[in-house]
Amino acid sequence: MRADGSDALKLLASATIGGSVAIPDLTKAGYRLMGGRVVPTSHGSGFMLMYDNDKGSRLVMLTRRMKVDQDKQMVASDQRDIRAWSWASNGLGYSLVGAIGSDDLHPIADEIRSQI
Secondary structure: OEHHHHHHHHHHHHHHHOOOOOOOOOHHHOOEEEEEEEEEEOOEEEEEEEEEOOOOOEEEEEEEEOOOOOOEEEEEEEEOOEEEEEEEEOOEEEEEEEOOOHHHHHHHHHHHHHHO
16 A cells, blocks of 8 residues: 555554554655555564655565564664564564664664654
8 A cells, every 4th residue: 555545554554453553754764655565474464664765775664463572672683685673562563674784774763663
C-alpha cells in the first residue's frame, strides 16, 4: 500500500498486528515513507514499512507480535553490507534494516522508539 494512503496504512498495520501500530515519521533523518505491506514471518503475520531518501538509500522496518521476549533491549546485527537494530516493547517486536552504517542506523532506530 502506498504512503499517500497513510490512514489506511495505519489501519491495515493495526489489523495485521492486532493492536494500535504507529507509523514512524523519519523526515528529520531525511527519509520519507514509501509504503507498507503485510508480510509473513516464521512467527505469524508482520507488517513492513519501507522508507527512502534523496540518495536512493532505503530502510525497512518490520513489526510483529511477540510471544516471548515481549520487552527486549535493542541489539545490533549485520550480515555483509546490511545492518539492523532490533528490539521489543509492550509485546511488539521491531527491526530496522538498511544498507547504511550501524552508527547512522542506530539514531534512526532511537527516533522510531521515541515515536512508538
